[in-house]
Amino acid sequence: MSEDLVASGLRKRFGSVQAVDGVDLRIRSGERLGIIGPNGAGKTTMMDVVTGKTRPDEGRVLFGKDVDLTELDEAEIANLGIGRKFQKPTVFESLTVFENLDLALKGDRGTFKTLFARLSGSQREQIDGVLEAIRLTERRRELAGALSHGQKQWLEIGMLLAQEPELMLLDEPVAGMTDAETEQTVVLLHEIARDHSVIVVEHDMEFVRNLDCRVSVLHEGSVIAEGAMDSIQANPRVIEVYLGR
Numbered sequence: 001m002s003e004d005l006v007a008s009g010l011r012k013r014f015g016s017v018q019a020v021d022g023v024d025l026r027i028r029s030g031e032r033l034g035i036i037g038p039n040g041a042g043k044t045t046m047m048d049v050v051t052g053k054t055r056p057d058e059g060r061v062l063f064g065k066d067v068d069l070t071e072l073d074e075a076e077i078a079n080l081g082i083g084r085k086f087q088k089p090t091v092f093e094s095l096t097v098f099e100n101l102d103l104a105l106k107g108d109r110g111t112f113k114t115l116f117a118r119l120s121g122s123q124r125e126q127i128d129g130v131l132e133a134i135r136l137t138e139r140r141r142e143l144a145g146a147l148s149h150g151q152k153q154w155l156e157i158g159m160l161l162a163q164e165p166e167l168m169l170l171d172e173p174v175a176g177m178t179d180a181e182t183e184q185t186v187v188l189l190h191e192i193a194r195d196h197s198v199i200v201v202e203h204d205m206e207f208v209r210n211l212d213c214r215v216s217v218l219h220e221g222s223v224i225a226e227g228a229m230d231s232i233q234a235n236p237r238v239i240e241v242y243l244g245r
Helices: 043-050 074-079 097-104 112-116 121-133 149-162 179-192 205-211 229-233 236-243
Strands: 005-014 017-027 032-036 058-063 082-085 167-171 197-201 214-219 222-227
Touching: 005 043, 017 043, 017 222, 032 043, 032 205, 043 167, 043 197, 074 082, 082 149, 097 121, 097 149, 121 149, 121 179, 149 167, 149 179, 179 197, 179 205, 205 229, 214 229, 214 236, 222 229, 222 236, 229 236
Parallel strands: 032 197, 032 214, 082 167, 167 197
Antiparallel strands: 005 017, 005 058, 214 222
16 A cells, blocks of 8 residues: 655745645545646646656655655656556557557566567456456457547556556546546546545546545645535635636
């Protein structure tokens, strides 16, 4: 099971824009956390800081008791077991679903050399398990480019799972999905959360509610509310700056 992640006093300015302004955030081992807020609230910048894409002007992000992620680069953070899925799927469309997962397996075996390496029995079992989890077992030999948008989202989540992360950060994982795909993604993320910590950034309020997780609301770079979805939706400040729009 994963380590706790604790962000404290995060600040990041881009020119005249204070993108992140004193954010404190914590996700405990094995927890699900939903992050919501209007466009420009600082959600993406905060994810960028956690994953090493952006360095904060102030603050730190501890993973476990003594590892400060703000001192590491993106590759070092990924090797610690922190994986991120961006909003737009970035799968290899000219490769099969199986080959995409083969490439993603944990361990640096070289990118396309991987396709010609013999998989061990345990590696094949691992891919089979991921295929089952992401509901793509029957599509394993098909080109990723032939998948629906929602299925590509699942494949990218599967590629993260294949890397065996401790903490998964998912940026709008149901954007563009059908209602049926969104419902299946809720079930998928509940299953994933049995063995992984998961942070989800989303605009779909009903989806976040169905995740049944703690929710943090960002506005103008700061956390303005945190708690269960019922309390969030009843919070006057949240209604004023976000839900009332």
